[in-house]
Structures are given as structure tokens and as C-alpha cells.
Amino acid sequence: MNPLLSFGDYLWMTFAAFLTLATFSFLYKDNPLYKFAEHLVVGVSAGYFVIILYYGSLKTQLVEKLINHEWVYLIPLVLGVLMWTRFNKKLSWVSRYPIAIYIGIATGLAIPLEMQTKVTEQLEAMMVYIQWNDLLAGGFWNYTNSFAALLVIIGTLAALIYFYFSKEHKGWFGGVATVGIWTLMLGFGASFGATVMARISLLINRVQFLDQWRINSVGSVHQEGSGSYTAIYWVVLLGMLGLLVVDLIRTKGKTETDLN
Amino acid sequence: MSNNQTNNNSNLSFLERLMLLDRRWVFLVLALVVVSTYYIPMKVPVPASTEVRSIYDAVEGLKEGDKILLAIDYDPNALAELHPMTYAILEQCFRKKVGVIITSLSQNGPGMAEQAILDIVDSTALPRTYNGVSYPGREIINGVDYCFLGYRAYFELVITGMGQNFRTFYSRDYYDVLLDSIPIMKDVQNYDDIEMVIDISGSNVVDAWIKYAAARYDVKLALGLTGVMMTDYYPYLGSGRIFGLMGGLLGAAEYESLADNPGLAMDGMKVQVWAHITIILFILIANIGYFGTRKKRGL
Numbered sequence: 001m002n003p004l005l006s007f008g009d010y011l012w013m014t015f016a017a018f019l020t021l022a023t024f025s026f027l028y029k030d031n032p033l034y035k036f037a038e039h040l041v042v043g044v045s046a047g048y049f050v051i052i053l054y055y056g057s058l059k060t061q062l063v064e065k066l067i068n069h070e071w072v073y074l075i076p077l078v079l080g081v082l083m084w085t086r087f088n089k090k091l092s093w094v095s096r097y098p099i100a101i102y103i104g105i106a107t108g109l110a111i112p113l114e115m116q117t118k119v120t121e122q123l124e125a126m127m128v129y130i131q132w133n134d135l136l137a138g139g140f141w142n143y144t145n146s147f148a149a150l151l152v153i154i155g156t157l158a159a160l161i162y163f164y165f166s167k168e169h170k171g172w173f174g175g176v177a178t179v180g181i182w183t184l185m186l187g188f189g190a191s192f193g194a195t196v197m198a199r200i201s202l203l204i205n206r207v208q209f210l211d212q213w214r215i216n217s218v219g220s221v222h223q224e225g226s227g228s229y230t231a232i233y234w235v236v237l238l239g240m241l242g243l244l245v246v247d248l249i250r251t252k253g254k255t256e257t258d259l260n
Numbered sequence: 261m262s263n264n265q266t267n268n269n270s271n272l273s274f275l276e277r278l279m280l281l282d283r284r285w286v287f288l289v290l291a292l293v294v295v296s297t298y299y300i301p302m303k304v305p306v307p308a309s310t311e312v313r314s315i316y317d318a319v320e321g322l323k324e325g326d327k328i329l330l331a332i333d334y335d336p337n338a339l340a341e342l343h344p345m346t347y348a349i350l351e352q353c354f355r356k357k358v359g360v361i362i363t364s365l366s367q368n369g370p371g372m373a374e375q376a377i378l379d380i381v382d383s384t385a386l387p388r389t390y391n392g393v394s395y396p397g398r399e400i401i402n403g404v405d406y407c408f409l410g411y412r413a414y415f416e417l418v419i420t421g422m423g424q425n426f427r428t429f430y431s432r433d434y435y436d437v438l439l440d441s442i443p444i445m446k447d448v449q450n451y452d453d454i455e456m457v458i459d460i461s462g463s464n465v466v467d468a469w470i471k472y473a474a475a476r477y478d479v480k481l482a483l484g485l486t487g488v489m490m491t492d493y494y495p496y497l498g499s500g501r502i503f504g505l506m507g508g509l510l511g512a513a514e515y516e517s518l519a520d521n522p523g524l525a526m527d528g529m530k531v532q533v534w535a536h537i538t539i540i541l542f543i544l545i546a547n548i549g550y551f552g553t554r555k556k557r558g559l
Contacts, residue, residue, distance in 0.1 A: 027287045049367045056370075057413040060431060109420065113471040117501055121475075125499040152498070191491045194508060198341060198487030200294070200535045201509040204528040205340030207298050 005216055010229055017213040018236055020206050025240075031247045033240060126153060155183035276556070278549035290538055297534040304529045311497055312514040315458065315482045315504030319352055322455055327359035327448060331459040331469065332376065333415075335368035338462025338486050343376065344512035344525035345484040346460050350380040352519050355388070355395045359444045360406040361426075361454065365415035365465050370434060373408060391520040402435070403442045410434030416468045423477040425449050451479045456503075460484035466493065474501050484511065 005013070022037040065073040079098040085091040128149040161173065162180030169177040217233030272280070308316070322328065330349060334342045353360045364373045381400040388395055400406065409430045412418045421428035426448060427439050439445045447453060457479050459469045466483060474481040480503060483493055487508025496502045506515055509532065512525035 028284060045368065048371075052367060052370060052411050053413055056411040061412070061429070064431075106416065109416065110471065113475045117470055117475045117496070117499070121499040121501060122495055125495070187491065191488075194487040194490055196536065196539055197508050197510060197532060200532055200539075201340045201487065201528065202337075203291070203294050203535075204298070204509070204531045205524070207294055207531070208524055208527065211298065 007228075010216060010232075013213055013216060014232055014236055017210055018240065020210060021237075021240055024206075025244060028244075031244060033243060033247075126156060128153075154179070155186075159183045273553075273556075275549050275552035278545060279553055286542055289542075290535065293534050293538045294531055297531050300530065302530045304526075304533055306510075306513045306517045306526060306529055308514045308518050309511075311505040312511055313504075313518060315349075315484075315506060316352075316515060316518040318456060318480075318482065318503065319349060319358070319458075320356075322353075322356060322358045324357040325359065327361060327444065327454045328353065329361045329363065329451075329454050329457045331457060331461070331465070332362060332364045332369050332373040333366040333459060333465040334372060334462035334486075335366055336372065339372060341486050341509050341512060342460050342462055342484060343372065344509070344523050345506055345515055346372075346376045347380060347523055348512070348515045348519050348521050348525075349458060349460075349484075350376060351383060351521060352390075354380060354384045354400050354405060355390065357405070361444070361448065362406060362408045363418075363422075363430075364409075364411050365418060365468075366461070366463055367411065370411050373410075374434075377406065377408060403433075403437065404444060407439075407442050407444045408434045415465045416472055419468050419472040420476065423451050423473065423479075451477045456480040456482065458482045458484065462486045462489070470496060470501055482506075 019037045019040070022033040025031055026034040062073055062077060066077070079101060082098045083095050085094040158176050158180035160180070162169075162177040162184065164177075167173055214233070216229065218230045319328070330346070330353075332346055350360065352358075362373055362377070364370045366372075384400050385397045387397045402408070409426070410433065412429045418429045422430075426445065430439055432438055433442060433445075451457070451473060457469065457473055459466055459481065461469070461483065462485070466485065466489070469481060469483075473479040481501070482504035483496075483502055484506040485493060485508070487510070490505065490507025490511070493502070493505060497505055506512060509525050509528055513529045516523050516526045
């Protein structure tokens with residue numbers, strides 16, 4: 001048992017473990033334990049965000065400025081209040097003004113930088129000098145920067161051709177379009193692989209956490225006071241199992257409509 | 261299951277039954293594989309990629325007293341992949357006495373940042389040896405070694421505003437201390453006064469860092485992203501807009517390996533190997549079932 005883990009910390013850890021197991025129970029079927037965990041997470045997140053938003057932004061960026069007589073901040077305050085006119089059918093048109101100002105500023109800021117980072121710089125990255133001599137001397141399959149650049153150029157042009165629908169995909173044009181779709185598939189495959197890794201990572205993290213909980217609960221029963229930790233551990237595990245079994249018996253043979 | 265269904269299923273071939281396999285069996289097998297392989301004492305080699313090494317080298321090249329901005333822009337749902345990156349970078353900076361300015365522009369990010377800071381402050385108090393270099397334990401002081409600025413809404417505007425002056429949006433830090441009275445922030449006005457920004461992100465905040473910090477203010481930027489996001493941001497490496505990229509648990513494990521600071525990411529890689537083998541087997545089995553029953557299904 002981690003000697004630094006106080007009883008209070010252990011209770012919080014146990015609660016987190018309970019929520020983890022409750023969430024996993026959905027993989028078998030929807031049940032009240034899962035619903036409890038789901039509603040709790042949504043509610044706590046919303047409540048936490050409201051407080052963070054007030055202390056992190058409204059208080060420092062508006063309330064304190066107005067207290068310090070920085071009256072220019074009345075403008076964003078008024079614009080913010082005008083947003084609320086959306087709740088009134090007759091006055092809802094007024095909310096278009098703050099929205100227009102916000103979108104105007106955001107668009108003005110974003111469009112040039114969006115063009116720069118996603119279009120011009122990407123085009124520039126494509127315009128690389130391929131050192132054919134090096135490439136051929138190293139062998140075609142020898143992975144060099146030039147070979148990678150060549151692949152990127154061919155793949156990008158082929159993928160663009162695949163999305164050109166004004167000419168039928170036949171003959172040499174169809175061949176290039178096929179290379180294009182293979183390029184796209186390689187991209188999707190890489191994304192899918194990375195997504196699988198990401199999802200497994202989440203599961204691994206929960207297994208690591210549950211193992212820590214187990215170690216803190218029953219890892220070293222010889223420590224003073226650890227008996228109560230072990231008791232809590234088993235009460236939570238067996239209690240959850242019992243509740244799931246009761247729910248299974250209760251809902252056996254019933255459809256979702258019956259239960260509602 | 262009714263008698264009719266039982267009779268119908270008994271008439272099905274093996275391949276047809278394979279196609280009707282309840283997906284909960286897949287979940288169960290995967291869970292068993294993950295849990296059982298977690299306890300196997302096995303080490304998986306994690307060779308570092310160029311894009312991860314460039315971040316490590318950049319941080320390793322910093323001098324005592326330099327400052328970086330670490331943006332912890334993720335919520336608990338991305339903790340599994342991104343926390344190990346934050347831990348490894350924070351520890352490396354604290355050991356090297358590099359000042360860290362921490363922001364959190366994701367709504368549930370402040371909790372993530374505080375947890376990481378507290379854990380690494382504890383860990384840095386102990387003497388350790390990394391890559392053959394011994395570091396004595398030392399006390400990490402809030403305001404001197406790091407400054408946690410906390411959360412502000414509308415990340416695009418905050419990132420743009422920090423390019424002019426950090427005080428535009430952060431007159432006080434997360435603990436309500438005036439920025440001007442914090443030692444580490446004394447000589448820091450904007451991005452010009454820090455060496456680099458490392459954004460550990462699980463959301464679209466990363467786009468704002470690329471546009472409003474890297475492109476607009478020419479900030480040296482590196483990214484730590486979830487596995488789902490990483491393929492979308494590789495083009496920025498090609499264009500030179502970012503100088504490094506860590507993707508998912510693998511990226512985190514590579515960084516831990518380079519920093520000689522094995523943690524949860526390296527610990528998880530052996531499980532990743534077995535879990536991937538299991539998923540590949542499931543994909544193969546599903547394809548055998550699909551192609552084997554095509555004729556019968558009139559395809």
C-alpha cells in the first residue's frame with residue numbers, strides 16, 4: 001500500500017474505480033450503474049466549466065475591469081447581453097449584431113492564416129527539388145528524402161485527379177485516379193491504425209489505474225489500518241456485481257419500451 | 261433465446277455463425293488480452309522517430325534559466341495518451357532548471373495541469389539519474405520554476421493576445437497572483453521572451469496554436485497529440501510550421517525512452533503489441549467469414 005495515500009484519497013480513488021467499472025458495464029448492456037456514471041460526468045463537467053469560466057474569464061476580463069473604471073469594457077458587456085435577445089422572438093434580430101461582429105473579427109483573423117498554413121505553405125512544401133542522381137544512386141527502394149518527396153508529389157497529384165469529376169475516369173486518367181484512391185486508402189489506413197492505438201491506450205490506462213486501486217486496497221494487508229481498505233475494495237466489487245445481477249434478472253426478457 | 265432462433269442458428273454453417281458473432285465476445289476477448297498481458301514482465305523496444313527526437317533534442321538543448329510555454333490543452337478523456345508526454349517534458353525541464361509557463365485552454369484542462377505539476381514537483385524532490393546524468397533532488401517553487409496561468413475562454417483570442425502581452429488575458433495566474441509579482445514572469449512580455457511552445461492537445465486548440473502563434477508570430481512550435489489526431493498534423497511537419505510531433509501513446513513512449521524516464525506510456529506498449537495482434541486476428545476472422553458467405557448471400 002502506498003503509505004502516502006490517506007483514507008480520504010483512497011475513498012476518492014475507490015469512487016473513481018467505481019465509475020470506471022460502471023462505465024465498462026455498458027459494454028455488456030445498458031444498466032442503471034452506467035446511467036449513474038454517465039449523468040454524473042455530464043453534470044460535474046458542466047458545473048465545473050461554469051465555475052472555471054466565471055473565475056477564469058468573466059471575473060478577470062470583465063468584472064474586475066469595470067470595478068477599475070475601465071469603461072471600454074462596457075462594449076463587450078453590452079454585446080454579450082444582446083446575445084441573450086435570442087430568447088425573445090420579437091427582439092431576436094438584435095442578437096445578429098454581436099454575432100456579426102464576432103464572426104467578422106474571427107474571419108478576419110482566421111482567413112489569411114488559414115490560407116497561409118493550409119494552402120500556400122503546403123504548396124511550398126510540395127515544391128521540393130528532387131535530387132534524381134542521389135535517388136537513383138541509392139537505389140529506388142532506398143528511403144531518402146527525395147524518394148519520400150517523390151511519393152508525396154505523386155500521391156497528392158493522383159488524389160487530386162481522383163476528385164476531378166469533369167472527365168470520365170478511363171484510360172490513363174482512370175489509372176492515375178486509381179493511384180489516387182490507393183493513396184487515400186493508405187491515409188485512411190494510417191488514421192484507422194492510429195485510432196485503434198488510441199482506443200487501446202484508453203483501456204490500458206484504465207487497467208493501470210484499476211491495478212493501482214487493487215494494490216492500494218489489498219496489496220499489503222500487513223500495514224496498519226489496511227484492513228478497512230481491503231473491506232471497502234471487496235464491498236465495492238461485490239456490491240457492483242450484485243447490482244448488475246439484480247438488474248439482469250429484473251430486465252430479463254423485457255424490451256427497452258417495457259422498461260421505459 | 262427462443263426455440264425457433266436456436267433451431268435457425270443450428271442450421272447455419274460455421275462461417276455464417278462467425279458473421280453473427282455477438283460483438284460482446286470481441287470486447288471480452290480484448291479485455292482479457294489487455295488485462296493478462298499487462299502482468300507479463302516483458303519489455304518492448306521503442307525506437308524514437310525523428311519527429312519525437314527533435315522535440316527531445318530541443319528541450320535538452322535549453323540552458324538553465326531559459327523559459328518555455330507548455331500548453332496543457334486536454335481533458336480527462338485524453339489523459340491516457342497525453343499525460344505521459346506532459347510528465348516527461350515537465351520533469352525534464354524541472355531537472356534542467358528550465359522555467360515552464362503553463363497554460364490550459366481546454367475547459368477541463370486546469371485539473372490535468374495541476375495534477376501533473378503536483379506529481380512532478382514531488383518526483384523532482386528526489387535525486388535521479390537520467391541518461392547517465394545525476395540530478396540531485398530539489399524543491400520546485402511556484403512562481404520561480406514554473407507559473408501556471410490557468411484557463412481562459414476563446415482560445416483563438418487568448419493565443420493571439422499572448423503574442424502581444426501575456427497580461428492581456430492573464431493579469432493574474434491560476435492562483436490569483438498578479439503576473440507582475442511573479443519572478444519567472446518578470447522579463448516575459450510575449451512569445452519573443454520564450455524559447456518555444458509545446459502544445460499537448462486533445463482538441464482543436466492545436467489549430468489555433470498553429471495559426472495564431474506559429475504562423476502569425478513565428479513561434480517555434482511542437483505538438484503532442486492523441487493518436488486519432490496525429491495523422492492530420494503530419495503535413496505541418498513537412499511545411500516546417502512545427503518542428504516536432506508526438507502522436508498517441510507511442511509518441512509518449514518514445515519520449516519517455518529518449519528521456520530515460522520510463523513511465524505509464526512505456527509500460528503500456530507491451531499491451532499495445534498484444535492488443536494489436538488480437539485486433540488483426542479479429543479482422544482476419546471477420547474477413548474470412550465475410551468472403552466465405554458472399555456466395556450464399558448472393559453477392
